[in-house]
Amino acid sequence: MAFAFELIKKDLRSQARLGKITTSHGPVNTPVFMPVGTQATVKAMTPEELKEIGAEIILSNTYHLYLRPGHELIKNIGGLHKFMHWDRPILTDSGGYQVFSHNELRKIKEEGVYFQSHLDGSKHFLSPEKTIEIQEALGADIVMCFDECTPYPATRDYTADSMERTHRWAKRCKEKFIHDSQFTAHSSLFGIVQGGMFQDLRKQSAEEITGIGFDGYAIGGLSVGEDKALMYEMTDAVIPYLPENKPRYLMGVGTPEDLVECVARGVDMFDCVMPTRNARNGTLFTKHGKLGIRGALFANDKKPVEDGCGCYTCKNYSRAYLRHLFAANEILAARLGTYHNLYYYINLMQDMRRAIEEDGFEEFRKEFYGMRGQESE
Amino acid sequence: MAFAFELIKKDLRSQARLGKITTSHGPVNTPVFMPVGTQATVKAMTPEELKEIGAEIILSNTYHLYLRPGHELIKNIGGLHKFMHWDRPILTDSGGYQVFSHNELRKIKEEGVYFQSHLDGSKHFLSPEKTIEIQEALGADIVMCFDECTPYPATRDYTADSMERTHRWAKRCKEKFIHDSQFTAHSSLFGIVQGGMFQDLRKQSAEEITGIGFDGYAIGGLSVGEDKALMYEMTDAVIPYLPENKPRYLMGVGTPEDLVECVARGVDMFDCVMPTRNARNGTLFTKHGKLGIRGALFANDKKPVEDGCGCYTCKNYSRAYLRHLFAANEILAARLGTYHNLYYYINLMQDMRRAIEEDGFEEFRKEFYGMRGQESE
Numbered sequence: 146m147a148f149a150f151e152l153i154k155k156d157l158r159s160q161a162r163l164g165k166i167t168t169s170h171g172p173v174n175t176p177v178f179m180p181v182g183t184q185a186t187v188k189a190m191t192p193e194e195l196k197e198i199g200a201e202i203i204l205s206n207t208y209h210l211y212l213r214p215g216h217e218l219i220k221n222i223g224g225l226h227k228f229m230h231w232d233r234p235i236l237t238d239s240g241g242y243q244v245f246s247h248n249e250l251r252k253i254k255e256e257g258v259y260f261q262s263h264l265d266g267s268k269h270f271l272s273p274e275k276t277i278e279i280q281e282a283l284g285a286d287i288v289m290c291f292d293e294c295t296p297y298p299a300t301r302d303y304t305a306d307s308m309e310r311t312h313r314w315a316k317r318c319k320e321k322f323i324h325d326s327q328f329t330a331h332s333s334l335f336g337i338v339q340g341g342m343f344q345d346l347r348k349q350s351a352e353e354i355t356g357i358g359f360d361g362y363a364i365g366g367l368s369v370g371e372d373k374a375l376m377y378e379m380t381d382a383v384i385p386y387l388p389e390n391k392p393r394y395l396m397g398v399g400t401p402e403d404l405v406e407c408v409a410r411g412v413d414m415f416d417c418v419m420p421t422r423n424a425r426n427g428t429l430f431t432k433h434g435k436l437g438i439r440g441a442l443f444a445n446d447k448k449p450v451e452d453g454c455g456c457y458t459c460k461n462y463s464r465a466y467l468r469h470l471f472a473a474n475e476i477l478a479a480r481l482g483t484y485h486n487l488y489y490y491i492n493l494m495q496d497m498r499r500a501i502e503e504d505g506f507e508e509f510r511k512e513f514y515g516m517r518g519q520e521s522e
Numbered sequence: 523m524a525f526a527f528e529l530i531k532k533d534l535r536s537q538a539r540l541g542k543i544t545t546s547h548g549p550v551n552t553p554v555f556m557p558v559g560t561q562a563t564v565k566a567m568t569p570e571e572l573k574e575i576g577a578e579i580i581l582s583n584t585y586h587l588y589l590r591p592g593h594e595l596i597k598n599i600g601g602l603h604k605f606m607h608w609d610r611p612i613l614t615d616s617g618g619y620q621v622f623s624h625n626e627l628r629k630i631k632e633e634g635v636y637f638q639s640h641l642d643g644s645k646h647f648l649s650p651e652k653t654i655e656i657q658e659a660l661g662a663d664i665v666m667c668f669d670e671c672t673p674y675p676a677t678r679d680y681t682a683d684s685m686e687r688t689h690r691w692a693k694r695c696k697e698k699f700i701h702d703s704q705f706t707a708h709s710s711l712f713g714i715v716q717g718g719m720f721q722d723l724r725k726q727s728a729e730e731i732t733g734i735g736f737d738g739y740a741i742g743g744l745s746v747g748e749d750k751a752l753m754y755e756m757t758d759a760v761i762p763y764l765p766e767n768k769p770r771y772l773m774g775v776g777t778p779e780d781l782v783e784c785v786a787r788g789v790d791m792f793d794c795v796m797p798t799r800n801a802r803n804g805t806l807f808t809k810h811g812k813l814g815i816r817g818a819l820f821a822n823d824k825k826p827v828e829d830g831c832g833c834y835t836c837k838n839y840s841r842a843y844l845r846h847l848f849a850a851n852e853i854l855a856a857r858l859g860t861y862h863n864l865y866y867y868i869n870l871m872q873d874m875r876r877a878i879e880e881d882g883f884e885e886f887r888k889e890f891y892g893m894r895g896q897e898s899e
Contacts (some may be wrong), residue, residue, distance in 0.1 A: 404710075445595060463605070465595065466599070
């Protein structure tokens with residue numbers, strides 16, 4: 146089945162959108178949050194649990210899988226879906242973000258990026274063509290263009306140069322992608338808008354990237370250290386220049402508040418390590434805010450993490466037990482925490498979709514903020 | 523429901539026995555292997571998974587739970603079953619083994635043992651009366667007597683002295699246990715035979731412990747460093763002096779071979795960290811022997827860990843994927859490995875029960891050894 150996006154409806158009083166992506170591995174209802182499965186596993190979870198929670202798509206990292214176990218090995222086993230036993234859609238990033246964030250080990254050239262592995266120091270080269278080749282070997286349903294995630298802060302000159310290179314790379318990605326029609330027939334390619342923290346560059350990047358033409362559009366280079374207001378401002382600067390009939394993906398974002406704010410601005414897709422990483426550190430999300438479950442005040446607490454939560458963790462375990470598991474450094478701590486946090490994130494998206502359907506997004510947003518910090522824990 | 527043991531049948535050509543234990547938390551078919559849940563969790567597993575695998579009873583450690591989170595806290599939450607969300611039987615050890623194995627931190631007196639916590643160095647005292655009190659607070663279905671697990675090697679004099687103290691402690695445990703009739707009505711107390719590596723002391727201990735009278739009898743002080751032949755010899759020295767109508771529990775044993783050999787000798791119950799601990803290190807059990815899944819030769823191996831195995835891991839994942847998860851140090855590695863190893867152990871016991879039922883234990887034993895090392899991996 147070919148990739149498609151249907152814009153089902155728009156909220157009456159916000160820019161929030163309800164949509165549906167179709168892929169050869171099934172549908173994705175938007176707005177959607179994509180759990181991160183960096184190394185071909187969403188940390189601590191099985192695919193069955195992700196489905197139980199309601200995850201419709203996951204993100205996996207090209208850089209990590211290219212280095213270990215290697216994309217050719219995964220291709221040989223039957224592709225990433227089969228390798229990791231996940232039969233729903235997978236979006237793979239381009240690897241660019243990781244290559245660029247290991248700053249001291251890389252050299253950027255027009256042809257691509259030379260870098261050393263963070264695992265063993267071995268030398269590698271990643272380019273627009275190469276990342277498409279890797280993502281094709283993995284069998285991604287959504288392939289991302291190779292871009293430079295402009296660092297923050299950056300000068301206007303650096304940002305403009307970097308952005309223009311990202312545009313040239315985007316063209317090369319598309320050329321490489323459409324070349325292999327057998328793969329492209331059941332996959333899709335997303336372009337990435339850059340432009341740092343400059344409104345006019347953001348607009349220019351959106352126009353140039355949409356000019357090339359992709360199956361969907363990502364906003365990259367945000368949530369890199371700037372404050373919230375600036376992040377929302379940059380999102381607002383891009384959205385008007387993205388076509389309505391294509392999905393919009395805000396990369397690497399974010400907190401529950403970020404999701405609500407950016408859905409309100411017209412974003413359809415999100416990914417972030419926050420729910421999974423925080424869970425492993427004992428920080429759990431609830432409608433009342435964050436809960437540091439390691440805290441001594443939970444030692445004798447018979448209540449679930451979140452009253453009324455329908456997740457496996459909350460239905461069966463007390464805060465006291467979770468606190469004990471974290472104190473004892475037990476694997477089950479990471480499991481139960483991750484389960485709850487992903488359930489929270491995915492249900493938050495579901496609640497937002499319902500609100501949009503009923504033209505009640507602004508009421509939802511008010512209620513969302515009203516509940517924060519209400520419970521005295 | 524009161525504790526009971528029914529000896530269903532004996533194998534025709536070996537001493538293997540088929541039996542059934544009844545507890546207030548359900549039945550346990552013997553011979554049985556008990557997964558170890560040291561800190562109120564069988565490492566990496568949920569209770570639902572343990573049930574799926576077929577676990578009917580687990581063991582938990584009094585020493586660890588006493589120190590963290592504390593037995594009073596667990597009692598306050600509603601007992602260990604509720605605390606850890608496991609509604610099937612639980613056997614708790616007495617804590618003696620852990621107190622004695624942290625050698626440099628303890629002082630043995632007639633009244634009990636003074637020791638320091640391995641967690642924070644705080645000072646504690648454990649006695650026959652205290653361990654019963656703790657196990658009662660936890661709500662164990664099977665309570666173990668406080669004993670000294672005689673170290674190996676030990677002189678005859680030390681062994682005899684230690685054994686006699688264990689006997690005196692056993693009497694005190696029983697007195698304390700029968701005192702609280704509300705608890706004892708739905709629980710049970712097992713005595714422990716010691717006697718080191720001396721046949722006559724083993725016989726003496728078995729006679730004295732059975733003379734006191736318990737709901738079941740454990741053989742302690744084995745699998746402490748002695749060779750297999752000696753372990754089997756000591757087991758053989760004890761079994762004839764244990765009553766037929768009570769369950770027999772060989773503590774802390776062992777390898778798949780140990781289970782087969784000791785079931786053949788008339789043992790009904792086993793516990794060991796081997797399947798769970800080895801799983802976390804990447805050592806997986808199969809009918810053909812052990813598999814070091816981290817090995818490079820599995821990098822491209824599409825086969826499951828064990829061909830024909832019906833477990834979740836083998837039905838859904840390749841050796842290549844498991845090897846990758848272990849190399850990447852992913853939590854799912856521990857989960858999938860533990861699932862498989864416990865499945866292997868629990869199915870091995872099931873196969874033995876079936877063989878006894880059909881009077882075919884010796885054929886089973888031959889087949890078991892015949893399959894070892896057959897597959898060229």
